[in-house]
Amino acid sequence: MKISARNVGGVTILEPKGKITIGVGDVALRNAVHEALQAGSKNILINMAGVSTIDSSGVGELVSTYTSTKNRGGMLKLLNLPPKVSDILQITQLITVFEVYDDEAEAIASF
Amino acid sequence: MASSDQIQFHLSIDSRFENIELVQVVLNDTLERLGLADDSRHWVDLATREAVANAIKHGNRGEAGKRVEIRMSVDDEDLVLTISDQGDGFNPGEVGDPLAPENLLRPNGRGLFYMQSFMDRVEFDARQGGGTVVTLRKRVFGSAETRTASREAAQKSDSGGDG
Numbered sequence: 001m002k003i004s005a006r007n008v009g010g011v012t013i014l015e016p017k018g019k020i021t022i023g024v025g026d027v028a029l030r031n032a033v034h035e036a037l038q039a040g041s042k043n044i045l046i047n048m049a050g051v052s053t054i055d056s057s058g059v060g061e062l063v064s065t066y067t068s069t070k071n072r073g074g075m076l077k078l079l080n081l082p083p084k085v086s087d088i089l090q091i092t093q094l095i096t097v098f099e100v101y102d103d104e105a106e107a108i109a110s111f
Numbered sequence: 112m113a114s115s116d117q118i119q120f121h122l123s124i125d126s127r128f129e130n131i132e133l134v135q136v137v138l139n140d141t142l143e144r145l146g147l148a149d150d151s152r153h154w155v156d157l158a159t160r161e162a163v164a165n166a167i168k169h170g171n172r173g174e175a176g177k178r179v180e181i182r183m184s185v186d187d188e189d190l191v192l193t194i195s196d197q198g199d200g201f202n203p204g205e206v207g208d209p210l211a212p213e214n215l216l217r218p219n220g221r222g223l224f225y226m227q228s229f230m231d232r233v234e235f236d237a238r239q240g241g242g243t244v245v246t247l248r249k250r251v252f253g254s255a256e257t258r259t260a261s262r263e264a265a266q267k268s269d270s271g272g273d274g
Contacts (some may be wrong), residue, residue: 007133023128055155055160056225061217067216080207084153092209092221 001025003032011108012041013079017050020058029058033065033076042074043111047104048078054088066098075099079107118145119184126171126179131163136182138192139204141183144251145190147251154229157191161222162194170196170243189231190240197242213249236266 001018012031019025029046036044041077044065054062076110077099081089089095101107120137135156142152163179166203171177180195207214209221226233232248 018189021160023133023170053157055157055164056221057164057221063216064218081196088157088225092224093215 001026001028005032005036007041008104009108011045011111012036012039013045013047013104015047015050019053019055020051020061021053021055022057025054026057026061029061030065033069036069037069037072037074041067042072042077044067044069044074044076044077045079045101045107045111046081047079048085050080051085054085054097059088059092059094063094075111077101077107079104080101120182122179122181123178125175126167126177127175128164128167130179131160131167132169134163135161138181138183142190145185145251147190151249151251155192155247155251158226158229158249159192159194160249161226162192162247164221165201165222166194166196166198166243166245166255169201170198172198185252186248188250189248190213190251193244194247195238195242195244197238199241201235201243 001016001020003014003016006013010079014036015033016025016029019030030107033044046062067077079101081100086095089098099110101110118141120141122134122137124133138156138159139152142155147155159181163181165177167173171179177197180193182193184191203223206223207220209215209217209224214220223233226245226247230247230249232246234246236244236246238244
């Protein structure tokens with residue numbers, strides 16, 4: 001899995017492409033969020049459009065990064081959830097935890 | 112002529128997470144030949160991923176040399192997957208409810224719940240000689256459409272088609 005990062009209006013936008021699954025994708029996501037936080041970013045938006053599969057480890061990583069960002073006084077939000085990823089978050093009721101957007105500009109304005 | 116109950120596989124992998132991708136390739140190809148739609152393949156794949164990941168992580172504790180066995184077969188109208196490890200055993204009753212408010216933000220404990228959500232039946236048994244066997248069952252051959260697709264795929268495979 002590859003993750004690109006860019007900054008728009010003080011928000012770090014991470015764009016993972018591929019699978020967020022145990023052993024590879026989950027670690028890459030953790031590292032990318034850690035790097036953003038270390039670089040002083042407080043607000044993180046993850047564009048999920050390119051995520052083909054997410055498993056329980058990937059979901060766990062999303063929850064961990066959500067908590068660690070919040071503990072640092074920031075926010076982590078999600079953008080463009082593919083239907084299958086949305087289903088995964090829905091059945092474990094995490095869709096109620098994350099703020100999810102379909103429009104990047106709207107998501108950035110919400111921080 | 113091959114029939115859907117003759118389409119099956121047995122894989123034995125070392126306890127490394129990257130091997131889950133190998134299982135996924137074989138499983139997806141087999142499910143495609145059985146005529147399963149994209150959506151069904153995705154959810155069966157995800158449930159199998161969770162079971163194999165559990166076997167590697169919690170069963171075999173990632174120890175090199177300990178194997179995970181994955182078997183897929185067709186039993187009447189059911190797709191049956193068994194995933195066996197060589198660990199110390201597993202009690203599913205000890206896993207907390209991931210929907211309980213106190214567990215909602217826990218980073219782990221959702222794998223079993225996902226398996227149960229995507230499959231019709233999930234059973235855990237002690238393996239003879241040590242370890243755990245997880246059996247995942249899903250009724251996928253109930254519709255006439257799936258049966259026809261499955262039969263055609265099996266015939267194509269049997270006649271040396273692109274399978």
